[in-house]
Amino acid sequence: MKIINNINGIPLHYARLTGNPYGTRGIPRDFAVDDLFLKTLEAAFKEVFKNCPLGVPEVITTAGILVNKPGQHGHGRAFDLDAIFWQNDTLVTLNFLHQKELYIGVESYLRRHFGIVLNYFYPNHQDHWHVDTSVPVDFNESSRSETYYLQMALKYIFGMEVLVDGSWGRQTQAAVRAVFERLGIRLPITTKKNYLQFLETTGNLAFELSKAEASPARLLANLTDVLRGLPVRYKNGALEALNSFADHQETVEWLNGLDGDPHAHG
Template sequence: MTANLSRRKLLIAGSAGAAGLILPGRALAAELPEIEPMAMVTRNYLGVTGCALYYEPTGRASSFTFNSTFYNQLAAWRTYMDSNAPVSWGAPWRIYSYGAYTDKPGMHGEGRAFDIGRIFYRNSSTGADSTISMRYDVWKNYSNAATYQRRYWATAAGYMRWFRHVLTYKDNSQHHNHMHVDNQVYGGGGATFNTGSSSQIYIVQGACRYVWGLGTGVDGSWGPETQGDSTAVLRRIGRTSGSITNATNFAAFCTASLRKGLGTQAY
């Protein structure tokens, strides 16, 4: 899918166009001086050509347009997902998405958001596939929904390690078929936790409950139960002091939750 850019966001290919770099058109910039330069890339893969992008509604291989910085952050996240999955899974080879840049306000309108539906890993030796699905609308009534649920919240935690804004099916019904991520606050690391963010709290609670097997309620509200259960997880993974509000502890919580939920490490 190639995004149709609005007149205001219109970008034309520069000399680096063969490499996918799109630079603001000089004539248009002169006509509309308020336009800020915004380097964009259009890709049909994420980070490496072996990880192809697909459009979730059609199931077809597609290209998406991204802000170049955001794309590089997503590529680093893909490497992180690769290195923290079980070796037997192989590497991510297909990512199904609802899109990145779209002509509307907000982070999607800047190419700084990505809606992910499914991730497929493939073991090149055996040809076996392993799947992480964000399609809560599809698997919520499956007999093995617990497996999907565990991998879902593990992946949400891993995403949160790299990006501040991660929206899950608990946020609203619009996210029952995908997980949204953007880099409005941070991207590519530097993870921090805000006890006033219901979206982050949902993910911490979901990880505690569905990955770590605790009785944590998933209500998006910070309180003694969530604080106590997240601290119990930190102690279990070897963090001897402090709570999840500490940035280093929070990053450790996210990565450990990813690894445990995917079956990479038992802790």
């Protein structure tokens, strides 16, 4: 076990405090971590930030590594990633709905190193990624967390019409076949080499898309996604208000007069 306050020189902060709440840069803190698991974290972060167009960040906030609870955290072999802070940009995991490309770019590269990655769609993981190495890196059709990721990539990066529900079915299978063919990646996805290639290609494409400045139409679609995620008692009123804005004749004309979004998919 080692005590660390950074990974590859990137300071680790804690932001789950009253004065330094979730979503802020938090405060520096020491974390105990398993030696071997630290090596994986270092390799993973090195690859993520080598490929991420925003480069090496200034701060990473984590909810913890060695945490007094059952499972891999109890051995210092799991990491909860809350948010990433660059000089002028931030990725807060809870903001997935309007930072989809950057989020999927980072996750694609994390998945090349950690057999377990629990993301936004996985129960109780909206506000952090949980990563650990308790299982090897591969793709299993029966894995909910892996299928969630796959469907997110298919839908938000490749524009396929798939339901993000964590269940492998015919719709997902057909979308995988179409996208792999388009990318020139061999099937099946369950062969590790093919899966790793898909992760790298998706990561690069997601990062590329994250660089493009979003169009107003795209931002409006993001806003709709965020409102759809609200609790029911807020959702309907908010959506009605948004729709009356979006459906207004002048709004429609204004949006139609702007350049289309190269990857808008509803």
